[in-house]
Amino acid sequence: MNLQAETRGDLLVVRVEEERIDAAAAVQFKDRMRELVKAPGSRVMLDLSRVTFLDSSGLGAVVAVMKLLGPDRRLELAALGPVVQKVFRLTRMDRVFVIHDRVPDGQPDAC
Amino acid sequence: MHADTGRGGGITRITIDSDPLAVRQALAQLFDSLLLRSLGEDDRGAAEIVLAEVLNNIVEHAYANSHGEIELALELGPGRLTCQITDRGAPMPDGTLSADPAPPPETSLPEGGFGWSLIRTLAHDLEYRRANGVNRLRFRIDSAPASACGDAGHPGDGLPCRADSAPASACGDPGRPGDGLPCRADSAPASACGDPGRPGEGLPCRADSAPALACGDPGRPGDGLPCRADSAPAAACGDAGHPGKGLPCRADSALAAAETAFPPESGCESAEQHSDDDIVAG
Numbered sequence: 001m002n003l004q005a006e007t008r009g010d011l012l013v014v015r016v017e018e019e020r021i022d023a024a025a026a027v028q029f030k031d032r033m034r035e036l037v038k039a040p041g042s043r044v045m046l047d048l049s050r051v052t053f054l055d056s057s058g059l060g061a062v063v064a065v066m067k068l069l070g071p072d073r074r075l076e077l078a079a080l081g082p083v084v085q086k087v088f089r090l091t092r093m094d095r096v097f098v099i100h101d102r103v104p105d106g107q108p109d110a111c
Numbered sequence: 112m113h114a115d116t117g118r119g120g121g122i123t124r125i126t127i128d129s130d131p132l133a134v135r136q137a138l139a140q141l142f143d144s145l146l147l148r149s150l151g152e153d154d155r156g157a158a159e160i161v162l163a164e165v166l167n168n169i170v171e172h173a174y175a176n177s178h179g180e181i182e183l184a185l186e187l188g189p190g191r192l193t194c195q196i197t198d199r200g201a202p203m204p205d206g207t208l209s210a211d212p213a214p215p216p217e218t219s220l221p222e223g224g225f226g227w228s229l230i231r232t233l234a235h236d237l238e239y240r241r242a243n244g245v246n247r248l249r250f251r252i253d254s255a256p257a258s259a260c261g262d263a264g265h266p267g268d269g270l271p272c273r274a275d276s277a278p279a280s281a282c283g284d285p286g287r288p289g290d291g292l293p294c295r296a297d298s299a300p301a302s303a304c305g306d307p308g309r310p311g312e313g314l315p316c317r318a319d320s321a322p323a324l325a326c327g328d329p330g331r332p333g334d335g336l337p338c339r340a341d342s343a344p345a346a347a348c349g350d351a352g353h354p355g356k357g358l359p360c361r362a363d364s365a366l367a368a369a370e371t372a373f374p375p376e377s378g379c380e381s382a383e384q385h386s387d388d389d390i391v392a393g
Contacts, residue, residue, distance in 0.1 A: 020135060022131070022134075022135055022163060022167075023131045023134065023135075023163070023167040023170070023171070024131035024132045024134070024135050053138075053159065053163075055160065055163040055164060055167065055226070056164055056167075056223070056224075056225035056226035056229060057167060057223075057226075059225050060221070060222040060223045060225065061222075063220050063221065063222045064222045066220070067220065067222070082152065082153070082156055083156040083159065083160065086153075086156055086157070086160065087160060087225075087229065090228070090229055090232050090233070091225045091228060091229065093225075096220060
């Protein structure tokens with residue numbers, strides 16, 4: 001499971017470099033995310049622009065990541081493809097997460 | 112994994128090993144095939160979700176991650192994809208498809224239990240049989256003929272439509288998303304009959320029904336007419352910006368399926384369900 005993390009100020013952007021977060025990948029995804037979110041930052045954004053398919057196991061893993069962040073850190077999602085969007089909508093999980101059309105441009109923090 | 116693919120009589124057959132990676136590869140193969148390429152993008156998405164959930168349930172529960180084979184037979188007909196999936200794993204609990212999960216305890220968000228809701232929402236005519244040590248699950252994915260279903264601005268968005276009809280409020284009305292779709296032969300568009308200000312004006316309504324949009328809506332001409340007991344138009348029910356708001360949906364309609372999967376009023380916590388996995392375990 002290839003995940004790329006980048007810190008932008010207090011935002012940690014994690015790009016999923018895989019096409020699928022499915023039953024075969026859900027456990028790896030959760031484990032990798034657990035390592036990555038050890039880095040400091042108050043917000044975590046998951047860039048799903050490369051993900052074309054997510055099943056209920058993948059959705060469960062995303063929810064698990066949100067829970068392991070605890071109440072003080074938010075998990076936000078960005079760039080959902082049509083099938084991923086459909087899964088979130090039909091399970092009403094689109095109401096649980098803050099969902100962005102795309103990852104915001106990385107602007108360096110003003111000094 | 113191995114995947115034996117064969118086509119005959121318009122039916123595509125694939126046999127795969129009971130393994131998550133084999134499921135992934137089989138889905139990739141299927142959705143790259145000519146058979147499923149002819150489906151619209153939205154229907155392909157629905158079909159892939161349902162097949163993934165069904166297959167993963169078999170891997171995880173029927174075979175409980177032990178070795179076994181799963182056979183798929185897919186038939187693409189006009190407006191529909193019919194699927195039959197068989198395995199020789201453990202039967203479903205009670206030998207039957209369970210009822211929908213009970214209302215959730217309002218504790219925390221679920222990490223599982225989404226699969227069966229997705230299947231029930233996207234698949235039609237689910238049928239399970241256990242005979243001679245074989246589980247057989249049949250279901251149908253309907254193509255969306257009406258633009259109201261799968262219309263981005265519409266509550267029915269992304270849900271499959273029924274093969275035999277356009278939503279009553281969509282046909283013949285230029286101001287609505289379903290504009291121009293054919294209505295069923297035996298009925299006038301519900302929003303059109305009896306309403307002088309609308310394009311469908313003058314068409315006969317079905318004897319057994321008032322215009323769906325008009326019933327229960329005091330601001331419209333059809334106000335006061337009895338509605339059919341069994342239906343509101345799918346497009347009308349539960350839509351805040353729509354005159355039919357609040358009418359019951361047909362039990363078999365796309366929207367109804369979505370609403371019953373998770374009750375609309377209870378919000379995020381409503382997704383907390385007993386694990387589908389427990390229920391589907393076969």
